Amino acid sequence: MSASAFRPRAVLAVLALLAALSAAGLARPAAVHAAAPTPQYALTFDDEFNGTAVDTSVWNHRTDVRGNSAQRAENVSESGGAMHIALKAESYNGKSFTGGGLVSKAKFRYGYYETRMRLNTGPGWHSAFWSTCGAGHDIFSDCKPRPSEIDGFEIDSASPRDIRMNAYGTTTSTTGNYDMGFDSSAGWHTYGYDYEETGVSQYIDGVLTRTIPFSAADNVQDWVNLWLTTIAFNNTPDPAQLPATVDWDYVRYYQQGYYVDNDGPTQAGYSESGPGWATSSLPGFAHSTSRYSCSPGVRASWTFTPPAGGTYRVDTWNIVDPASPPDIAYTVSPAEAGPHTVAGRSGTTGWVTLGTDRLPAGTTQTVTATGSGTGCLRADSVRFVRVA
Ligand SMILES: [Ca+2]
Known part of the structure; x- marks a missing residue:
């Protein structure tokens, strides 16, 4: 897959449209997306989150206890054309904060994954769009041995301008945090990752930004579930800035190889x-x-x-x-x-x-x-x- 196949003019048009919508006070842009890296990719799974409840025939809820939060199914809702993860200061399962997330019931492997997301404001929360095996109950015991993990993005809300991508197989690789050039809590942006046999590439608003190549020894080749999650992790949330939400417009998965x-x-x-x-x-x-x-x-x-x-x-x-x-x-x-x-x-x-x-x-x-x-x-x- 080559980055040159992207259509930067279309992306710029989308960005201009987003800016216009934002200026008009319309928080969620409808039906605009950056699309897959090349026309040879076909959409084979998506959830546009246009319903009034999470489609539990497709998704499991993340309900584990990790970091500074316990995850609750009731924190995840669907309305207004988007999925929302509520972040709360409340005592539950031994924690003082609760988050949540969705984990696909189906397993996927190579292909391009894309979401449009708006981060919460306030520190302490860790949002991720990522792939690993699991049903959402306990990330360390759902699957043994632990399979590949590809973190298409991780964003810590204490640093909402910074993003990273990681790949864990036999070896561990990361882009490290880098500045996206915008505050991800201030508006909607499109985030994608193209997971292929040879490596994983990160896209922000349709632009290829980072690639992690794989060697055969890296062994990052498993069938994995797709996760959209927000938990209290890496920093402590500020109760004065809660409740808050992380909003997810859609998730789409495109394949070139079968x-x-x-x-x-x-x-x-x-x-x-x-x-x-x-x-x-x-x-x-x-x-x-x-x-x-x-x-x-x-x-x-x-x-x-x-x-x-x-x-x-x-x-x-x-x-x-x-x-x-x-x-x-x-x-x-x-x-x-x-x-x-x-x-x-x-x-x-x-x-x-x-x-x-x-x-x-x-x-x-x-x-x-x-x-x-x-x-x-x-x-x-x-x-x-x-x-x-
Ligand atoms: Ca075989």
Whole structure:
């Protein structure tokens, strides 16, 4: 993804509109957003917060006790086209302050996440738009072992001009605090992060501001829930400035790449035929499991229906091993080229491109690998990346 694909003129127009609305006293701009990094990204999840109550079919509430606050479901409301997290001075669950937040029930991975947010005024509160595993009850025991965490932004209300982005996997990386050039409690702004295999990039009002690159050793590759939360943390709130609210206009998630895997949230698109299939000791993409069968004629298939028409590149995660077939036959249907043969015993484990095809919206594409009986067919993940 390249920053140059952004449309700064459109962003400037949006900013001008925001300024006009603000001057007119309209606090919440309607239906304006910075949009995804390139047109190849498709919106695959969103909540515009246009209802009168939080959609609990989509969201769990953050209800843990952390830092200086306990989190309460009743502190989160939806009205006027936005979601609001109320920040209060009240005794609850052993704390003197309460905050709250939402945690998606669904897990996501690579893609561009965006929200528009207006911070509270007054110190002591820590707002974050971030990705990690969990149901919101206890961030340290919801998921074991602790998975990747990407903090698309963290803002401490004691320093409302400063933002940071962090990535936690095997290693820890942070941009450190830096000045956004505005007070995030004084108005609405758009905040995004693009989480990809190769790193995570932070966007403010549609402008790429910071990138944290990943190496394979960083291991920041998990399926994770999406969190929009505000807790009392890092500083002590001032009761004289409470209650207060942090307002969230919407949350949107866009994807350019779609992964179909034998395990995890997309395993419904994976199927096997023939005897002898078992889970391998060889890891698949991003530390997932892989499958294998040594029987002749067995097949593994991956199916994908794009959310938007376009040109998609098809890659298979090829697990190179001395026991793999020397040549693995792949078919892609429908496809503009093929069939394809992938070397199973030479080279290194990783993505191998099978082809690039135009797919109308709603067309299901199927990738099939067939075992020859010479060696053991290995099956893991196929990705479909929209390139045009
Ligand atoms: Ca896998």
